Amino acid sequence: MNIIDKIIFNFINNKSLYIGEKVTISQHMIQTAMIAENAKSSNNLICSCLLHDYGHFILEDPDELVRKKINGKHEDIGYEYLKKFFKKEVVEPIKYHVLAKRYLSREKKYFNLLSDASKISLNLQGGTLNKKKSKEFEKKDFFKNSIKLRKFDEVAKRTDIKMKSIIEYKNLLSSHLL
Numbered sequence: 001m002n003i004i005d006k007i008i009f010n011f012i013n014n015k016s017l018y019i020g021e022k023v024t025i026s027q028h029m030i031q032t033a034m035i036a037e038n039a040k041s042s043n044n045l046i047c048s049c050l051l052h053d054y055g056h057f058i059l060e061d062p063d064e065l066v067r068k069k070i071n072g073k074h075e076d077i078g079y080e081y082l083k084k085f086f087k088k089e090v091v092e093p094i095k096y097h098v099l100a101k102r103y104l105s106r107e108k109k110y111f112n113l114l115s116d117a118s119k120i121s122l123n124l125q126g127g128t129l130n131k132k133k134s135k136e137f138e139k140k141d142f143f144k145n146s147i148k149l150r151k152f153d154e155v156a157k158r159t160d161i162k163m164k165s166i167i168e169y170k171n172l173l174s175s176h177l178l
């Protein structure tokens with residue numbers, strides 16, 4: 001199975017719920033991409049949004065696990081896997097979307113908007129980013145898109161909207177391969 005068919009297969013067949021929410025991980029990622037589209041984002045960013053939590057699928061799929069020691073976090077696991085197939089403009093914001101949450105949570109307003117599950121995971125992810133690390137992050141090439149991805153991610157948990165199918169994104173995915 002080629003990588004695009006494999007990704008589509010996983011989107012269709014993985015029924016796991018997104019932690020603490022009423023949508024599945026697949027629905028959550030598709031919604032994140034839909035929000036990026038509505039915001040007239042670049043195709044690179046839409047593609048990043050669509051795949052940003054793909055690491056959760058890998059963690060659940062023994063066939064995809066690099067069997068040895070896999071003690072990464074979902075953003076690293078997704079990044080390490082996807083970078084073998086997709087352009088860096090697509091995979092870098094995926095790598096940094098958790099750092100973006102830690103960066104944004106320095107602001108009280110953003111922190112208060114986080115769901116309970118997201119506040120708990122923030123602690124596990126290292127908590128709010130300090131000043132020095134924040135400055136370093138701001139210098140990264142994909143800082144802006146990582147922040148945008150994170151903001152779309154945060155609101156992509158609705159159960160009352162008409163969802164697109166992963167099949168509708170097949171061409172977009174194919175056109176962002178290495």
Ligand SMILES: [Fe+2]
Nearest residue numbers: 028052053153
């Ligand atoms: Fe997410």
